Structure formats: structure tokens, C-alpha cells
Amino acid sequence: MDQETNRHWMNVIVAFFLASLPILIIQILHPYIYFESEIPPYLVFHNIAESFSIIVSMSIFGVGWFTYAQSKDKHTLFLGTACLGIALMDMMHMLGYTGMPDLFTPNSPNKSTQFWIIVRFFAAISFLTSAFIPNENGSFKQRSWLLLGSISVSAFAFVSVTYYPDLLPVTFSTEIGLTNFKKVSEFVIIFVLILALIAYWFRIPRFGWDHTKYYLYAFVFGISSELVFAVYTTVFDIYNVLGHIYKIISFFLIYRGVFISSINSPYRNVLETNEKLSKSLSEKENLIKEVYHRSNNTLQVIGSLIFLQAEAYPDSPEIKTIVNRIQDRIQAISLVHRLLFSGQDLSSVPIKQYISELSNYALQTNGNSSCKLNLNLEIEDRKLLFDAVIPIGLILSELLNNSIKYAFPEASSGNISITFYEGQDQRFHLTYSDDGVGIEENYNFKNSSSLGIQLVQGIAESQLSGKVHFKTGPKFQCEIDFPINLYKKRV
Structure with a gap:
């Protein structure tokens, strides 16, 4: 046996020793500590002990049935329905005890003991059977049959002991005390409990020590309980008291086993799963952020390469203009990735911050020192999915560049205004305007040869599914509106 198995054996042996110790003490000090209680105080103890067992059994039934x-969990369901029958028959045993009001027929030691034997046989056989029912998820197609079976056994015990006790073997007589049938029955029950203990021992490799140990300890104290019930002299002596204490401990341990299996373990699994999911989600968030960061770096490298390539043509203003425009467009996309990387939301970008930074960048890099431009922003403070923000950035980049380069050829100052809001028509509205020279009245935007105008129209209509309206004449204005639910969040 490996070290872990030896440790489990030692735990069971220690449990046997602790359960046997009170019996040994009573045997050694029998003349000094043996007593037979008066009926009233013993009935109080007996009712408390049996009530505790009944409550625990009903609790096991509740856990098994309602979870x-x-x-x-078929194992817990089977134990739960069995414990319902145990609780009902234990209640009959308690109410049929000598000194209690008559339970339909006169109470007697034999009556309560007959109930006791039936319920102990039923419990021992149920525990042994439960050892062969797995904990894994399964399905009792007709679990009501388990409930009906448990209630039927309880009904049989009630009817037979209450109304036909002469058909059952005598278990206790005032002349001789415990009958041979009662003593033999207790040892048979002990044998069945030993088989249950062995069967549960073989569940350890499959279901683990933590799921099994409480059942093993419960059977140890159950065996000890049956042992003292096989040797008591009267139903009020010290052995009877000790037997009920063992019974309380045994049922409490079974409840612990059921509780761990049906309540603690699933919740622990949920917590562990949540922890793994949280860790996995954190790793994915870091990975996505790293992708955004690298995308931003890659765009910057591309821009730098284009700029370096353009330096090979220092005397070509056309190439310089093209490179600057490409740089602006790269910046419009790069800024989105930079904001995604720095924020907590991996799908959305604060549109107010984005437009503000993009506009300031355009004025700083492309501004004309001879013309002071004022930027007026009225941007709704909200977040937009980056799928929509990138097209907006590309559009604004083109419009800002056109205003800076062409709107104020002779002016010493100018104003650029950008507004963005959600309208009552469930569409976003983006308006760009400047107070520059504007565009000639009869300008044909549809057939425009301007790459900037073409980009604005193409991006607005194809990527935003929007509508574009240009104002001709002095003071240029471009209005774009597009659906608010154009894209869905993916991250």
C-alpha cells in the first residue's frame, strides 16, 4: 500500500479506537459508572437524541431531493430518499417508546425495539446499496419510485408493528430483556455495516478521500452503536444512552458527507471554474492588448518606412504631400489601437477623447504658421466600437487636412467645428464645418476628382452605411449620419 492509503487506514483505525474507548471504559469501570436512568429524564434525552437524528435524516433528504x-447526483438522491424512510421510522420508534403517549396501540419496550430493528436493517442495507451508486451525474428516470419505496417500507413498519406485532419476532421481554433475535439482528446489522464500510473504502480511488471519509467514520460509529444496543439490559441504562450518542455522531457524519458532496463540492467547483475563467479572461485581455500594442507599433514602423523611402526624393513636393497624407491616415488608425491598449474596454474607444487627440494632432503637424486655427468640439461623451471609430477617424483626417491646406489661403485666423451626437432617429450625426472659402456652388461631389472627397464619401457610405451631405458656397460643411447599431461588440 502507498503512503496515502496507509494514512487513510490509520484514520479509520483511530476512529474505531475513539468509538471503542467509551465501551472499554464502561466495561472496566462497570461497578462504578453503570446506571439505569429514571424514565422521565431518560425520555427527555431519548427524545432529544432521536429528534436530532430525525432532523438530520430529513435534512439529508432535503439536500438529496431538492438539489x-x-x-x-444519483448517490446523494438515493441516500436522501433512504433517509426519509429512516426519519419516518425513527419517529415511530421515538413515539412508541415506553413512557411516551400511546402511538395508536399501547407502547412497550418490545414495540419501540421492533421499530428500531426494522429501521436499522433498512438503514444498513440502504448504506450498503448506496456504495455501488456513483456520484457522477446521472439520471433516475423515475426518481419518484425511490420515494415511493422508502415511504412504503415506512408504512409497512408502522402497520406491522402497531397492529400486528404478534406476527413479528419478539425483541424485548420484561423477563429476559433482549431476546436472542434482537441480539442476533444487531450483529447481522453490524455485519452489513462492515460490508458497507468495505464497499465505501473501494470508492476512495474513484471519488477521493474527501468525498468518502465521512461515510467511513459514520459506519464506524454506527457499528459501535449497534454493538452497545446488543448488550444493554434495560432500555434506560448507560449502554442505551451511549448507543444513541453514537447514533447522533453517525448521522451527523453522514450529513457532512452528503453536504460536502452536494453543496460544498459543487460550489467549490464553481469557484475554481470561475477562477480559471477569470485567469483565462485576464490572459486573453492581455493578449488582445498586446495585439493592439503591436498593431500600433507596426503602423508606426510602416509610416517610418514610407517616410524614409520618401527622403530619396527630396525635390518632389508631390511625393512629400502623398507621404504626409499617408502618415495622417496611419495616425488616425494607430490612435485607435493606442486608446484600446491603454483603456479597460477592448472593443470601444471614447469618441470625445479620440476626436480631440486626432484633431490636435492634425493641427500640430499640418498647421499653417501664418493662420491661427481655432478648434471647436461638441462631442457627446460616450464610447463607440472601434469598427466605427476608424472610419470616422479617416474621414475627419481628410476633412481636417483639406481645411488646413485650402480653406484659409489668405486669412490670418479661422475656425473649425466638429459635432457628434446621437439623434432621436437612432442614428449618429457627425458634422464638420469651417468658416473658410468653402466650395463653389455648382461643385459636383458625385463626380469629384478630389481624392479626399472620394475617400470621405466612400468610407461614409461603404464602412458606416451612412448618408453624406455637403454644403457648397462659403463656409464648408459636411454632415454624415449613420446607424447606431451598425457593428456588434465582439470582445
Whole structure:
């Protein structure tokens, strides 16, 4: 056996020793500590002990029955329905005890003991059977049959012991105390519990020590309980008291096993799964941020390469203009990735911050020192998906460049205004305007040869599914409106 198995054996042996110790003490100090209680105080103890067992059994039934829809734990369901029958028959045993008000027929030691034997046989056989029912998710197609079976056994015990006790073997008589049938029955029950303990031991490799240990300990104390119930002299002596204490411990341990299997373990699994998902999500967020960061760096490298290539033609103003325009467009896209990388939202960009930074960049890099331009922004403070922000950035980059280069040829100052808001028509509205020279009245935008105008129209209509309206004459103005639900969040 490996070290872990030896440790498990030692735990079970220690449990046997602890359960046996009170019995040994009573045997050694029998003349000094043995007692037979008066009926009233013993009934108080007995009712408390049996009530505790009944409550625990009903709790096990509640856990097993009402968590089955979610857990699909066949083992706990079987134990739960068995414990319902145990609780009902334990209640009959308690109410049929000598000194209690008569339960339909006169109470007697034999009556309560007959109930006891039936319920202990039922419990032992149920525990042994449960050892062969797996914890894995499964499905009892007719779980109501389990419930019906448990209630049927309880009904049989009630009817037979209450109304036909003479058909059952006598378990206790005032002349001889415990009958041979009662003693033999207790040892048979002990044998069945030993088989249950062995069967549960073989569940350890499959279901783990933590899921099994409480059942093993419960059977140890259950065996000890049956042992003292096989040797008591009267139903009020010290052995009877000790037997009920063992029974309380045994049922509490079974409840712990069921609780861990059906409540603690699933919640622990949920927490572990959530922790793994959280870790995985964090890793994916970092990965996506790294992608944005590298995309931004890549765009900057591309821009630098284009700029370096253009330096080979220092005397060509056309190439310089083209390179500057490409740089502006790269910056419009790069800024989106930079904001995504620096923010917590991996899908959306604050549009107000984006337009402000993009506009200031355009004025700084392309501004005319002879003309002071004032920027007026009225941007709704909200976030937009980057799928929409990039086209907006490319459009504004073209419009800003055109205003800076052509709108104020002789002016010493000028104004550029950008507004963005969500209208009541469930569409976004982007308006760009300047107070420059504007565009001639009969200008044909549809057939325009200007690359900037073509880009603005093409991007607005194809990527934003929007509508574009230009104002001709002095003071240029471009209005674009597009659907608010054009793109869906993906990250």
C-alpha cells in the first residue's frame, strides 16, 4: 500500500479506537459508572437524541431531493430518499417508546425495539446499496419510485408493528430483556455495516478521500452503536444512552458527507471554474492588448518606412504631400489601437477623447504658421466600437487636412467645428464645418476628382452605411449620419 492509503487506514483505525474507548471504559469501570436512568429524564434525552437524528435524516433528504435537478447526483438522491424512510421510522420508534403517549396501540419496550430493528436493517442495507451508486451525474428516470419505496417500507413498519406485532419476532421481554433475535439482528446489522464500510473504502480511488471519509467514520460509529444496543439490559441504562450518542455522531457524519458532496463540492467547483475563467479572461485581455500594442507599433514602423523611402526624393513636393497624407491616415488608425491598449474596454474607444487627440494632432503637424486655427468640439461623451471609430477617424483626417491646406489661403485666423451626437432617429450625426472659402456652388461631389472627397464619401457610405451631405458656397460643411447599431461588440 502507498503512503496515502496507509494514512487513510490509520484514520479509520483511530476512529474505531475513539468509538471503542467509551465501551472499554464502561466495561472496566462497570461497578462504578453503570446506571439505569429514571424514565422521565431518560425520555427527555431519548427524545432529544432521536429528534436530532430525525432532523438530520430529513435534512439529508432535503439536500438529496431538492438539489438533484441541478446536481444530478444519483448517490446523494438515493441516500436522501433512504433517509426519509429512516426519519419516518425513527419517529415511530421515538413515539412508541415506553413512557411516551400511546402511538395508536399501547407502547412497550418490545414495540419501540421492533421499530428500531426494522429501521436499522433498512438503514444498513440502504448504506450498503448506496456504495455501488456513483456520484457522477446521472439520471433516475423515475426518481419518484425511490420515494415511493422508502415511504412504503415506512408504512409497512408502522402497520406491522402497531397492529400486528404478534406476527413479528419478539425483541424485548420484561423477563429476559433482549431476546436472542434482537441480539442476533444487531450483529447481522453490524455485519452489513462492515460490508458497507468495505464497499465505501473501494470508492476512495474513484471519488477521493474527501468525498468518502465521512461515510467511513459514520459506519464506524454506527457499528459501535449497534454493538452497545446488543448488550444493554434495560432500555434506560448507560449502554442505551451511549448507543444513541453514537447514533447522533453517525448521522451527523453522514450529513457532512452528503453536504460536502452536494453543496460544498459543487460550489467549490464553481469557484475554481470561475477562477480559471477569470485567469483565462485576464490572459486573453492581455493578449488582445498586446495585439493592439503591436498593431500600433507596426503602423508606426510602416509610416517610418514610407517616410524614409520618401527622403530619396527630396525635390518632389508631390511625393512629400502623398507621404504626409499617408502618415495622417496611419495616425488616425494607430490612435485607435493606442486608446484600446491603454483603456479597460477592448472593443470601444471614447469618441470625445479620440476626436480631440486626432484633431490636435492634425493641427500640430499640418498647421499653417501664418493662420491661427481655432478648434471647436461638441462631442457627446460616450464610447463607440472601434469598427466605427476608424472610419470616422479617416474621414475627419481628410476633412481636417483639406481645411488646413485650402480653406484659409489668405486669412490670418479661422475656425473649425466638429459635432457628434446621437439623434432621436437612432442614428449618429457627425458634422464638420469651417468658416473658410468653402466650395463653389455648382461643385459636383458625385463626380469629384478630389481624392479626399472620394475617400470621405466612400468610407461614409461603404464602412458606416451612412448618408453624406455637403454644403457648397462659403463656409464648408459636411454632415454624415449613420446607424447606431451598425457593428456588434465582439470582445
